[in-house]
Amino acid sequence: MKSVVIEQPEQLSIAQRAEPQPAAGEVRVKVKYASICGSDVHIWHGHNPFAKYPRVIGHEFFGIIDAVGAGVDPARLGVRVAVDPVVSCGHCYPCSVGRPNVCSELQVIGVHRDGGFSEFSVVPNANAWALPDNIDDRVASLVEPFTIAANICAFLQPQPQDIALVYGAGPMGLTAIQVLKGVYGVKQVIVADRLTQRLQMASDNGADLTLNNAETPLAVQLAGVQPTLIIDAACHPYILAEATALASPAGRIGLLGFSGAPCTITQQSLTSKELSIFTSRLNSHRFPQVIRWMSEGKIAPSKLVTHYIPLDEIERAMTLFEKDPRSCCKVILEI
Ligand SMILES: [Zn+2]
Ligand SMILES: [Zn+2]
Structure with missing residues (x-):
């Protein structure tokens, strides 16, 4: 599979990697669309203190579940999902008070572990949120940025x-x-x-x-x-x-x-x-809320999108996002 890998700061490439298999409790997402965020650019340039290299970046993505690990209901196969990048331990103090986004063992998909600028991504089943039919594939990766708000x-x-x-x-x-x-x-x-x-x-x-x-x-x-x-x-x-x-x-x-x-x-x-x-950092269990707002038409994600660019042109897409804030807002990668 093709993946966007930051091998080390300032070294961006499209690598061929083996298709990952979902472990117990995980699902594999066949990624369709992913959006570029400032933090992806920071990891590229070595300005994110949490990033470990090499890293497949991307924490705003949408796709379809195409494989499930042990213990995951096979009915999840084929479900359209947006992925919450916040992976938490579930038992530390912040987790116990509903604040998994500042978990003491926080793992952010696309930062601490491999992310969604890739043909496939494996994520915990609980992080893959099903989307109603009336949320368009082409804006579905924008659930995550709305969870920040x-x-x-x-x-x-x-x-x-x-x-x-x-x-x-x-x-x-x-x-x-x-x-x-x-x-x-x-x-x-x-x-x-x-x-x-x-x-x-x-x-x-x-x-x-x-x-x-x-x-x-x-x-x-x-x-x-x-x-x-x-x-x-x-x-x-x-x-x-x-x-x-x-x-x-x-x-x-x-x-x-x-x-x-x-x-x-x-x-x-x-x-x-x-x-x-x-x-406020990242989001704490806000995916269901934002998906509801989007489905009810209270927010209009398409208004943020200025560009659709194929994954193969990742460097051009990242550069445009970084250097041209006058004409560029959200760039969505087609995968
Ligand atoms: Zn982001
Ligand atoms: Zn925790």
């Missing part, structure tokens, strides 16, 4: 009267906008980004107001409007301090970034307004 929103508990501010109109910001508007019915969603083309995508995905913060500070543009809910999907260390200054008293701030750089913030800036800060 679902997870942070589960902490933030958006309300219709919220004034939301989303930093960043990349894929994470756009999924957040769709979930805030389409699922939670938030009255006003404001989006800040430095690229006009990305702000246009934000409008197309439901933003009520877009602000370019390349030159004029947001505080000036907001002119006293205090967001009650802020999501940092741009993930720059400076944002937390600005967000605390902009937020309404009793506001909530959600962080998705993974930067190792410090940020400076005072206790007073938080406690004087009794702000709540939530962080």
